[in-house]
Amino acid sequence: MTKKFLPCILAALLCLTSLVLPIAAEDTYALNIDFMFNNGPVGGAQFSVYRAIEPKDDAFALTDAFAGYTVDLPEDADDPRWSVIAETLAAYVARDGITPDASGMTDAGGVLRLTGLEGGVYLIIGETVILGDVMLLPKPMIVSLPYTDAEGNVYFDFTVEPKCENRPIPSDELERRVIKIWKDDGNETLRPHEITVQLLCDGDIFDERTLNEENGWGYTWTGLDAAHRWQVAEKEVPDEYTVEITQEGITFTVTNTCDNPPPPPPPPPSTLPQTGMMWWPVPVLFGAGILFCVVGAAAYVIRGKKNEKT
């Protein structure tokens, strides 16, 4: 029973709904990866799948192999953050060389069939493919087995179509930027003074950089070889934070989130800053001065005349 969905990322998110149903009908499941580019099949593409997440107590939890990564799994199966989780975990899989549960290469028809898979939520990662003068970089995705569609139909043999980014080769040298985002309103004191990010070249650590307030929590690598796949990972996630890594354009965004309740904000000042010059005393002083002079002069003159009379 096979069904194809476009776009595949939506399929990956929708299929997570199957987790709300009990996994009981069959012991193992099949996953078909149908890799297309420009409406044509892409053969010889290497894909690996990792059983990264499993349903646990009506929620999702990382499997033992992924338990060391402090990501915050969405509670809802259709949460768009699942694609971010896929991208984040893919960088750590590349860096740490985690063994896949299954892997293989697409055939001439662009299809890879993986069978005997245990029920759970799988991370699908594809290797870079050179296709003529184009480099294809499959986007990591997450899919659940078995899959349940919006109508409640359960699929034990499911097909996904991974999306991919493409760029022409040869290409100029690349630039990659990383920025750090803190989502910890009211808990800023928990932040470390600095964090370390790693630039991965085809999964190997190529460079490490420290991000801090001084460099604006950002760094740009230049002169990178365009023939490689570049990813970013956070070396150690700070205590009490989770991590998400996304890429938009050349920029990787490493987001650390702390869900502790924020302390009450300090009371605001009762007045706005005083931004006025001291002009108001000038007319007051001048007027008072004139008054004193007039009264004094009058007193002097009147008294003088009285003195003359007496």
Added chain:
Amino acid sequence: MSFAVKRMKKRKNAAGVVLISIGMILIASALALTVYNIWDDSRAGAEANEVLEQLDEVIKEAVKQPSSGSTDLQSPGVVVDQVGPPAYEEYIPDYLLNPGKNMPSVIIDGRRYIGKLDIPSLNISLPVTDECTLTLLKKSPGRYSGSVYLHNIVICGHNYASHLGRLKNILVGDTVIFTDVDGNVFEYSVSEIVTIPGTGVEEMKAGDDWDLTVFTCNKGGKARITVRCVLKK
């Protein structure tokens, strides 16, 4: 005329002299304060200009480096919804990816600056410090609250003639420009001019129909001339 009577007359004449003397002192104080204010205004303007020159250099350098966060200065006021799906190698300014980021700043003469404020119709061009304290406001306007990237920045400045004293002459529709230290240019249009009492802390930040607010004291110092601006699309 007895000695006692003479003495009494002399005393009464002396009272007049004392009153006149006090009056002269008060007038002299008014003049001295006027001179001080004029000098202080001139000093504040000169110091702001000195910082502005250095700040302009920083901004020029930032614009030369595309990865530092600069946008096309010919297309000021870039906002999130104007950016389409990013090409694989497109540089997207940090503030679009992370509007909540701290505004970048540079330290000049020991003070932290986040950008500059231009009001062409009033011939105003001033640096803006990261915060506003009474000491900092003597040098240049400062950020009272918010962020340019979150569309809620409030900037306050002294009412020196060389700072924001001419703000009372601004008109609805006038252009206000903020340039951050990365060279990102945000162009606004004045949408409203209101007067807020000195105790109007909440009122100053209230409303979501503006993107930038600039305020300064009125002549009496009790109220704040407040200029609300919206980002030009």
